Amino acid sequence: MLRLFLLLLVNVVFVIPMSLAQQVKVEVIDPNAIGVEHMVVYLEPVNKPQNVVINSKPLLVEKHVVGQTVIAQKDKAFIPYITVTQKGQQLSFQNQDDITHHIYSVSGKNRFSFKIKAGKEKSSPVLEHTGEVAMGCNIHDWMSGFVLVVDTPYYAQTDDNGIATLDLATGGEYQLVVWHPQLPTKNYQIAQLITVSNNDEDNEWKIKLPVHLLAIPEQENQDEFDFLEGY
Amino acid sequence: MKNKTLTIALLLLNFNSYAVEHQFKGLIDLRLYSVDVIDKSESYLAGNYGKYGFDQGSGISLAQLGLQYHGNWDNGLSATIVVNGYAGGIENSDNEAIGLTEAYLSYKSLPNQNGWRYKVKGGVFYPQISMENIATAWSTPYTLTSSSLNTWIGEEMRSTGLEFTLDKLGKFSKSDHDFSLDVSFFQNNDTLGAMLAWHGWTMGSRQTLIHEKLIVQPFFARQGDLKDQAALSDPFIELDSKFGGHIVGRWQYKNTAKFNIGYYDNNANADVVENGQYTWPTKFTHLGLKVKLAKKIELISQYMQGNTYMQSPYGNKVVDTDFKNGFMMLRKYWGDHHIAIRFEKFSVDDLDQTVGDNNNESGEAFTLSYRYRLNKHSFIQTEYNYLDSTRASRYYLWQPISLVEQQVQLAFRYYL
Structure with missing residues (x-):
């Protein structure tokens, strides 16, 4: 939707x-x-x-940011598993579980790491580089999600x-x-x-x-x- | 000096700037139990030879009150404190106690881009052996009683020291295989094996609290060669100031199979005795397996074999035993239901010639356990245990050497 x-x-x-x-x-x-x-x-x-x-900065429209792509953490899984977004945008993580997650990306140039408490939402830094972002949770090793950052x-x-x-x-x-x-x-x-x-x-x-x-x-x-x- | 103070103050300030998240977890496990053995059989916890954590007869028990605290800093550091409490089930109330079972600081790095990650743990903690005791406060979600193998770990094993873990997460190279290696160095485990030799394998959910001591069975040699042995064994005492070691290798395939193999050696110096507490050099190897056979059907199995001994000040082995234990558990779950069946086989082989201290034992056990989830936090669980063993030392208390012990339990468990 x-x-x-x-x-x-x-x-x-x-x-x-x-x-x-x-x-x-x-x-x-x-x-x-x-x-x-x-x-x-x-x-x-x-x-x-x-x-x-070509977007270079996120465009703010009311509360949500255009091109802030939402990735949920639900039942200890990244949903969706695969996301595509444009360079210069941010990812928004929504923890829908009742436990803390520790989201990270350690591969490629778009690196980040932060904890999100139950029910909270947090944004990644602006994704400045194109390519694959492999995400994980340092608490739940089986969680795995991917973002492809494209320049178009x-x-x-x-x-x-x-x-x-x-x-x-x-x-x-x-x-x-x-x-x-x-x-x-x-x-x-x-x-x-x-x-x-x-x-x-x-x-x-x-x-x-x-x-x-x-x-x-x-x-x-x-x-x-x-x-x-x-x- | 002033500079140093300033630096430390700044460091502390910096440390405090990382938010700490306080996390409390807990478990209440209330049981109705009925143990059917011979008249007046009392639990091993009361210093007798009963294999279960409850005396013969029926009653109600607080089988576990578990409280667990985690302080998690954003930088990967965390502090863990686990308290357990017990009441009921033993006539003379020796069972009633509350206290620490674990307390440690740990650090977990982020994986690097190749999937390598390290962890360090320091304090008092369980050696990583059990494939059953994986839930809050070292409880097992599968059954009400741990297998006899893991009941022993809960009774006599705790590491006070440091554990280093190196993980290799496969997903970074799109591999389905994860590997991990633990190496730990520890103290405060010098009497390990005494209770295993003297009461043999047992089945229950009682964990020894760090401050507790264990009642030694009244076999004849305690008036003879073992007259200097204290009436209570202190399981977490340091006598020789030497470090023991434990190494565990682990392999995991997708979310369908886990395997571990390890070697444990408390590296005790056999010559030490203090206030009736002897050093027991104890070594064993262990294997563990957890495999999904089909969707929602899993096989869990562990095996262990090793040796423990203690000697007199003159250097002759007064107690020398080999031990073996293995179990296989099948579990199936659907909706709010969970059913587990477990078969166990164990032995203790007495290798010494001490009179009045025959520790030979062999036995088999069967467990059938059914769990029903009432809601996210509450469970009803019922379990039947059958344990058929031959233990020579029961003769010292005029009990049958070959004995079948049965137990039925109904539990209400609330996990917070």
């Missing part, structure tokens, strides 16, 4: 003022031609046109059928990237150059993954009891 809201906002902020809005539909399928959900799909203009707005406003995630829809300001040459933390390829992604035409109907792309995704680790402790200690 929030994602939809954000996409709408992106539309309102970036697309409406432009006269030419191009919709790009990307379908991601596995080697057995079955749609793959939750894949990150983004488009980067090859020659960055002047009229594409054109990003989405595939739905249950493996389909992602992106609205571009204008046609042209784009680098189409498909990413997933369990995609066993270089940098966990595959990429190709596409040319987005000004005719909507031509802008459908089907991306077949060369390999199956690796198993997504279950964010669940082996012991199900609620009152465990670190014995």
Whole structure:
């Protein structure tokens, strides 16, 4: 829902003022031609046109910050497991559990570490670098979540059928990237150059993954009891 | 000098600037019990040979009052204090007590980008052996009584010292395997093994409080070769000022399997005796396994074998025993229900020739336990234990050497 809201906002902020809005539909399928959900799909203009707005600072709209992507900690798991956001934005962590979590990111250049008490919300620092952010909780080792920080406003995630829809300001040459933390390829992604035409109907792309995704680790402790200690 | 004071003051100020989070946890475990053995059989806790934590007969007991405090600083440092209290179940009230079971400071680093993380713990704490006692105040969520193997750990084992842990978290390299290595150095465990030799393996949920002493059984040799042994064994005493060591390796695969293997040696100098407390050099190896066999079905198993002995001031081994213990538990849970069955097999082999101190023992036990969750914090649990053992020393109290002991319990447990 929030994602939809954000996409709408992106539309309102970036697309409406432009006269030419191009919709790009990307379908991601596995080697057995079955749609793959939750894949990150983004488009980067090859020659960055002047009229594409790239966020450098979060935009404050009422209480919520545009591009503050919310990641919940619920039942000792990161929800959603995968998030995509734009460089220059922040992550907002919402602890919906009745215990403290100690969120960290120690890989790549976007590093942070803080505790969030039960029911509280905290924001990450502004994400200044692109790339994968692997998150964990130093209290509950099985918790695991990923954020991909991209340098383009054109990003989405595939739905249950493996389909992602992106609205571009204008046609042209784009680098189409498909990413997933369990995609066993270089940098966990595959990429190709596409040319987005000004005719909507031509802008459908089907991306077949060369390999199956690796198993997504279950964010669940082996012991199900609620009152465990670190014995 | 002034500078030094200033520096220390600044350091303290800096330390205080990290917010501390106070966390209190607890457990109340009320039991109705019925122990069926021979007439007048009393628990090992009362200095007799009863294998359970309650005397023969029926009654009500506060089987555990656990209180646990964690002070957690944002920088990874934390302080832990665990208090346990017990009442009832033993006729002569020797059981009634409240006190510390653990108290330590610990530090846990953040993992680095390759998944390496270290932890340091200092104070009084349990050696990492049990796969059952994983909940608040070292309770086990699976059953009301710990296995005989872990009951011994609760009775005679506590480390006073330092533990270093190195973790390798696999997720940073997208691996399903986590590894960890613990090394600890400790004192205050010089009489370890005395109670295991003299009353054998037992089954209960009683943990010895740090200040407590344990009643030694009245076998004949206490009028003979062992007449200098104190009537109460002090399990957490330091006699030889030497450090013991414990090393444990752990492997975890996804959230489906855990395995550990370790070696423990209290490294006691066998020559020391003070006020009737002898040093008991005790060594053992241990293995533990926890595997999900199917969704919501898990197998838990532990095994241990080792040796403990004590000697007279003239250097001959007065008590020398090998010990072995293994159990397998299957548990299944669905909704608010949890059921566990456990099979145990254990032995103590007496290797010395001391008259009036025959510690040979062998036995098997079966446990069936059912737990029902009333709400997030409250549980009803009922359990049946069957323990069939042969223990030569029961002869000293005119009890049958071969004996079946049965126990039924109904518990209300509240976890805070």
